[in-house]
Amino acid sequence: MSLKRRSAQWPWHGLLVVILLGLAIGLWMATKQVNYEWRWERVPQYFAYHDEVAQTAPFTGRIVKVHPDGAYSQVEMIPDAGGSRAIITVETDTLRVADGAQVTEDQEIGVTRHWRVGPLTEGLWVTIWISFASGFIGLIIGLVTGLCRISKNPALRGLAVLYIELIRGTPLLVQIFIFYFFIGTVLNLDRTVAGIGALSLFVGAYTAEIIRAGIQSIPKGQTEAARSLGMSTAETMIHIVLPQAFKRVLPPLAGQFISLIKDSSLVSVIAITDLTKSGREIITSSFATFEIWFTVALLYLLITSVLSQLLFWLERRFARSD
Amino acid sequence: MIEVKNLLKIFEGRGQVVRAVDDVSTQVAKGEVVVVIGPSGSGKSTFLRCLNGLEEFDDGQVIIDGIDIASSATNLNAVRREVGMVFQHFNLFPHKTVLENVTLAQRVVRKRKAAEAKDKAMALLTKVGIAEKANEYPSRLSGGQQQRVAIARALAMDPKVMLFDEPTSALDPEMVGEVLDVMKQLAREGMTMAVVTHEMGFAREVAQRVLFMDVGKVLEDAPPAEFFTAPKEPRAQAFLKQVL
Numbered sequence A: 001m002s003l004k005r006r007s008a009q010w011p012w013h014g015l016l017v018v019i020l021l022g023l024a025i026g027l028w029m030a031t032k033q034v035n036y037e038w039r040w041e042r043v044p045q046y047f048a049y050h051d052e053v054a055q056t057a058p059f060t061g062r063i064v065k066v067h068p069d070g071a072y073s074q075v076e077m078i079p080d081a082g083g084s085r086a087i088i089t090v091e092t093d094t095l096r097v098a099d100g101a102q103v104t105e106d107q108e109i110g111v112t113r114h115w116r117v118g119p120l121t122e123g124l125w126v127t128i129w130i131s132f133a134s135g136f137i138g139l140i141i142g143l144v145t146g147l148c149r150i151s152k153n154p155a156l157r158g159l160a161v162l163y164i165e166l167i168r169g170t171p172l173l174v175q176i177f178i179f180y181f182f183i184g185t186v187l188n189l190d191r192t193v194a195g196i197g198a199l200s201l202f203v204g205a206y207t208a209e210i211i212r213a214g215i216q217s218i219p220k221g222q223t224e225a226a227r228s229l230g231m232s233t234a235e236t237m238i239h240i241v242l243p244q245a246f247k248r249v250l251p252p253l254a255g256q257f258i259s260l261i262k263d264s265s266l267v268s269v270i271a272i273t274d275l276t277k278s279g280r281e282i283i284t285s286s287f288a289t290f291e292i293w294f295t296v297a298l299l300y301l302l303i304t305s306v307l308s309q310l311l312f313w314l315e316r317r318f319a320r321s322d
Numbered sequence B: 001m002i003e004v005k006n007l008l009k010i011f012e013g014r015g016q017v018v019r020a021v022d023d024v025s026t027q028v029a030k031g032e033v034v035v036v037i038g039p040s041g042s043g044k045s046t047f048l049r050c051l052n053g054l055e056e057f058d059d060g061q062v063i064i065d066g067i068d069i070a071s072s073a074t075n076l077n078a079v080r081r082e083v084g085m086v087f088q089h090f091n092l093f094p095h096k097t098v099l100e101n102v103t104l105a106q107r108v109v110r111k112r113k114a115a116e117a118k119d120k121a122m123a124l125l126t127k128v129g130i131a132e133k134a135n136e137y138p139s140r141l142s143g144g145q146q147q148r149v150a151i152a153r154a155l156a157m158d159p160k161v162m163l164f165d166e167p168t169s170a171l172d173p174e175m176v177g178e179v180l181d182v183m184k185q186l187a188r189e190g191m192t193m194a195v196v197t198h199e200m201g202f203a204r205e206v207a208q209r210v211l212f213m214d215v216g217k218v219l220e221d222a223p224p225a226e227f228f229t230a231p232k233e234p235r236a237q238a239f240l241k242q243v244l
Helices: A010-033 A119-149 A154-168 A172-186 A191-216 A220-228 A233-270 A275-286 A291-322 B042-052 B074-080 B098-108 B115-128 B145-157 B171-190 B200-206 B226-227 B234-243
Strands: A048-056 A063-069 A072-081 A086-091 A109-115 B002-013 B016-028 B033-037 B058-065 B083-086 B161-165 B194-197 B208-215 B217-222
Touching: A048 A086, A048 B074, A072 A109, A072 A191, A109 B208, A119 A154, A119 A191, A119 A233, A119 A291, A154 A191, A172 A191, A172 A233, A172 B042, A191 A233, A220 B074, A220 B083, A233 A275, A233 A291, A233 B098, A275 A291, B002 B042, B016 B042, B016 B058, B016 B217, B033 B042, B033 B234, B042 B058, B042 B161, B042 B194, B042 B208, B083 B145, B098 B145, B115 B145, B171 B194, B171 B200, B200 B208, B200 B226, B208 B226, B208 B234, B217 B226, B217 B234
Parallel strands: A086 A109, B033 B194, B033 B208, B083 B161, B161 B194
Antiparallel strands: A048 A109, A063 A072, A072 A086, B002 B016, B002 B058, B208 B217
């Protein structure tokens, strides 16, 4: 007889499915109640769409011949006023002229289609690169501030504490406004720069505290061993303390970075067209409010979960020496 | 090799003032092995840590190979290169392999080439009998093995003096011997050593002098034969009665 009891798990899995189903049904009923008409088919076009570009006659003249060539057709035309012939390429199924037809200048002959990136994809890209840029700058700010925070120099320590307290004690939204309207105006900054600056300063303060805690969590014996071998303070930090501290702070740092991606949605208030702002703009033209917000939420979820997987993998790699 | 004059180290905290090292003067000659013993809290570890400046002492002088380590003109890092230290809890670098533990300071501090540092490290790891673990991480090693790596790491800097701070206190009893053997070998080779330990057998066998410390003072300074058979101080007599 083992002490380990194996109670049946399946009733609980069943319960989970029932609860999730209940929630889904509830959501569906709720939208029925407000007579909301779901139009999911409208969403994909905001990721990428087939754009049609009208091809027009460059001059008044006559169509000499249309050369069909699969999906595309070459339209050969000659100007009435005399001169060299022109070849215009259009999609065969949109061809509007025939051999020998007379056309005037700017008359539409057909269209060509191109894939274009939609506003959701553009917004997603802006969110990703703003987050990474401010995450990177924030990490550097955090590292420097974290080191200042544990420095023996009272001036450095005081400045670090002041900065951390100021940032952690005020809302990010207010910081973004101050950065954009005050600092941005004084220094004449572009709105994107102002947005990245505000996010970097914000995440830097939190990172500084994480890094400080990480450095202080490394046993004193490590520093003593390094110093007893003749290493300087800086060499000890670089070779001994920081590599070990970095490994320890990776999980909280990752959490901070994931928060940053979500917090970056606040820069939409200073008219940076990130994922959130794109979503809002699309809604004003499509009226697919529910679908777009759900899609936007899913996209944030996608970035954050890809990132947590990546960091999980990184953590396992670093765990080699444990 | 080591000269200590009127060394004073005071710890302050929670309204208490502790004179951990109280006016200690002594010297260690080149090639001499000095063992420091005493009850816990007697200041013997603090005394040893003052010798390479890991503790910032409050007064007095420590002169290593003619260099006053407290002088403002002294580069303490340069002095520490010449003074190896082995700790009670080994303090190996857990994120580096055994080999990297022994080569790192050679590369960073002594500016040796990678190949040279590696040859030196392998020679020392062979000497302490642990060459086959060179590419393992310290967490894979037993306490005794870790401590031998720590000794190799200190020796890799070609120190003139070795300080041992209770090197066997954190070890399982069956691993004490392997570490003491390495230390005995070092002593035979003429290394200048200052050892804080509770291993009376080691003191008796290897030391030229035994310092007995209590409440921050050196109460007795005698050759081991004399100290272990006829201690003069009543405190030393009481201590030996307890431990022997």
